[in-house]
Amino acid sequence: MVKYLFEQIVDLSHELDNGMPAYPGDTPTSLQATATLAKDGMNLTKVTLSSHAGTHIDAPSHFIENGITIDQIPARFFVGEAVVVDVSDIPIGSGIPVEEITRKTRQQEIKRDDIVLFFTRCSELWSDPRVEKNFTFLSEAAAKYLVSKEVRAVGIDSFSVDSFDSTNFEAHKELLGGGLFIIESIGSTLKQFLGTRILLICPPLKFASRDGAPCRCLAVPMS
Amino acid sequence: MVKYLFEQIVDLSHELDNGMPAYPGDTPTSLQATATLAKDGMNLTKVTLSSHAGTHIDAPSHFIENGITIDQIPARFFVGEAVVVDVSDIPIGSGIPVEEITRKTRQQEIKRDDIVLFFTRCSELWSDPRVEKNFTFLSEAAAKYLVSKEVRAVGIDSFSVDSFDSTNFEAHKELLGGGLFIIESIGSTLKQFLGTRILLICPPLKFASRDGAPCRCLAVPMS
Numbered sequence: 001m002v003k004y005l006f007e008q009i010v011d012l013s014h015e016l017d018n019g020m021p022a023y024p025g026d027t028p029t030s031l032q033a034t035a036t037l038a039k040d041g042m043n044l045t046k047v048t049l050s051s052h053a054g055t056h057i058d059a060p061s062h063f064i065e066n067g068i069t070i071d072q073i074p075a076r077f078f079v080g081e082a083v084v085v086d087v088s089d090i091p092i093g094s095g096i097p098v099e100e101i102t103r104k105t106r107q108q109e110i111k112r113d114d115i116v117l118f119f120t121r122c123s124e125l126w127s128d129p130r131v132e133k134n135f136t137f138l139s140e141a142a143a144k145y146l147v148s149k150e151v152r153a154v155g156i157d158s159f160s161v162d163s164f165d166s167t168n169f170e171a172h173k174e175l176l177g178g179g180l181f182i183i184e185s186i187g188s189t190l191k192q193f194l195g196t197r198i199l200l201i202c203p204p205l206k207f208a209s210r211d212g213a214p215c216r217c218l219a220v221p222m223s
Numbered sequence: 224m225v226k227y228l229f230e231q232i233v234d235l236s237h238e239l240d241n242g243m244p245a246y247p248g249d250t251p252t253s254l255q256a257t258a259t260l261a262k263d264g265m266n267l268t269k270v271t272l273s274s275h276a277g278t279h280i281d282a283p284s285h286f287i288e289n290g291i292t293i294d295q296i297p298a299r300f301f302v303g304e305a306v307v308v309d310v311s312d313i314p315i316g317s318g319i320p321v322e323e324i325t326r327k328t329r330q331q332e333i334k335r336d337d338i339v340l341f342f343t344r345c346s347e348l349w350s351d352p353r354v355e356k357n358f359t360f361l362s363e364a365a366a367k368y369l370v371s372k373e374v375r376a377v378g379i380d381s382f383s384v385d386s387f388d389s390t391n392f393e394a395h396k397e398l399l400g401g402g403l404f405i406i407e408s409i410g411s412t413l414k415q416f417l418g419t420r421i422l423l424i425c426p427p428l429k430f431a432s433r434d435g436a437p438c439r440c441l442a443v444p445m446s
Contacts, residue, residue: 001224006302007299009302013298013429015431016430016431017431026267027267027269031430031433034250034273037288041286042285042434043285043286043433044273044274044434045274046271046272046273047270047271047274048270049269049270050257051270054429062265062266063264063265063266075233075234075236075441076229076230076231078441079441079443080229169264169265201302201424201426203439203441205277205437205439206236206237206239207239207240207254207268207270208238208239208254210266210268211265211268212268214428215428216427216428216429
């Protein structure tokens, strides 16, 4: 029987802070004190952010007409087994080819209902302006392949599953249209799980009738 | 060996929405579309909320000078075993006496490092203005007792562990000063776990150097 090593949980989430990286054009994250210990006897914060700030979940309604919203994804879907696929040897800014996935998962089976996480190494360049508009993404063929494998969700440690120059957002539409959800901007701590299977915990905030939400993303090692 | 029933996860979180209940005086929650499928080919949302909106975690720095902030609480602390204590028979708006806790937990041991969750039934009146300033809270003695039991965290399904009229915030200061974290505004779905032990998953957003953050709060039944 599988054993979950909760004591060894690793945080895969980026911090949310003023001035943090954001997808160009999207709402910047802002955190401001509205009360302080010195003046008010307690600390309180007002936060402004995008539904796609930092490590976050895309719900089908982000791109799909009548797609389900973030609050409609069953909560149990955010806890599940994940395979971590190392695609860090393909050039930054390119689309992950389907052959790269089949080659890398030869010894690491992708099962039905799995969450599939890609380590592109863009997360190691998180604050580097050179990856802001030039990050690794999923090819349309790769997205179609993952839908055909009947996985539950796809995650990536870059800004988006589509290239910055994309106008049709093929990968988003394939995945979300196929009923999957997407995890974007996973942190670089994902690197320590390359080629392994983990229990992923990634529950987003429950924004009513919305297209996505930031999440805390945790890796539970299994033995 | 304990078995976690991940397929039967129950969501304990309130929805975050425009017009939702908020602690009087705190930042109201606002969700606004910044892009729509019809006009822009995708849906995006700008969100404004308090670090204590909806179901959320209080970090020690909410009330304690030099207390650790929400991002400094180790991520593994947000996944742990919880006992669910039914205090719904004490009057709404009163402080939970320590005797109520010891009486209720006679058959339900509180262990070191447990998370202790209180069901006051205020969550069943979540949108009722009558509980906005008159909700059940923790007596100072109860807070001291929980600290003495060396539990990891305390959760409640009302707005706060201190009464609305409190000026000294004794329960917050006892718990947070004792190194515990607090979960407030847990949803009414907690009711189905009265008197049982569950695996609680409650990871908050990772706001840098801040006093608290909204969380998604999930109950995993155990067998």
